[in-house]
């Protein structure tokens with residue numbers, strides 16, 4: 001881990017956990033929006049018009065937040081319009097890097113060796129965490145956004161007039177309910193597993209893990225009655241949940257100690273995970289080796305040996321016998 005302070009990289013920081021041993025996740029800093037006409041979005045500056053070839057997406061395959069953006073790039077058929085770079089799975093002294101390795105796609109835009117170099121290129125005095133995903137503007141050499149929740153909404157609609165695949169995963173009529181489900185899933189599960197895994201006090205862990213399983217129980221009941229989370233149609237809320245479910249049994253159950261139950265033990269959640277996995281937008285975005293190696297090798301404060309467990313054997317593919 002590490003962070004930037006006044007544009008200087010510091011590799012020794014551990015500032016994410018407060019005195020009560022609780023994870024405090026800082027807000028994302030770059031919050032501009034790509035829009036169809038370049039008008040400002042809900043936050044930040046304007047001037048980022050949706051143009052094919054102009055933007056580049058930097059992700060880590062391991063990261064559930066970055067994964068959402070990769071899925072939306074596929075869902076909306078943006079692969080030829082928005083370039084992609086993929087970091088090495090290991091996040092160590094230099095943070096995310098483009099060191100050579102299977103599945104790594106180096107940076108063709110800035111030739112950066114690390115993601116922090118992109119942040120400094122965009123803002124030479126940047127102070128804060130250096131996270132993925134990053135949506136980069138090749139015209140101004142700036143980070144447009146490092147907030148996945150915003151990036152998927154840009155991908156959902158901003159490029160529709162320049163040839164994106166039709167499909168609206170945040171339909172106007174369902175927005176209120178999608179936002180409410182997102183809030184609960186974010187706090188209890190997407191971020192909840194991190195709160196459990198990064199907790200440094202028993203009470204902080206106990207509280208987080210209870211929230212994780214309350215949320216999973218609630219989701220199981222909801223998905224026993226409905227195919228999708230909101231409006232019986234596939235929405236953003238499903239994709240935001242999916243990237244956590246995909247990682248749960250392989251990583252969060254063991255590494256983050258969220259081990260009251262596995263996703264395969266919840267009939268509706270497991271069937272739903274497999275159903276979403278079968279969507280054609282998903283397979284090109286999943287790299288289980290990156291996922292497992294990243295967590296078990298990068299978080300040495302949790303797993304000092306860096307040993308990556310062999311299991312579990314997971315079969316996400318739908319088959320006739322299922």
Ligand SMILES: N[C@@H](CCC(=O)N[C@@H](CS)C(=O)NCC(=O)O)C(=O)O
Pocket residue numbers: 001002027028062063064065066095129130131132133146147148149
């Ligand atoms: N709110 C951000 C969170 C992104 C995030 O925390 N990414 C993690 C990887 S899973 C990261 O890059 N962490 C590096 C750090 O905090 O130093 C988003 O959703 O885009």
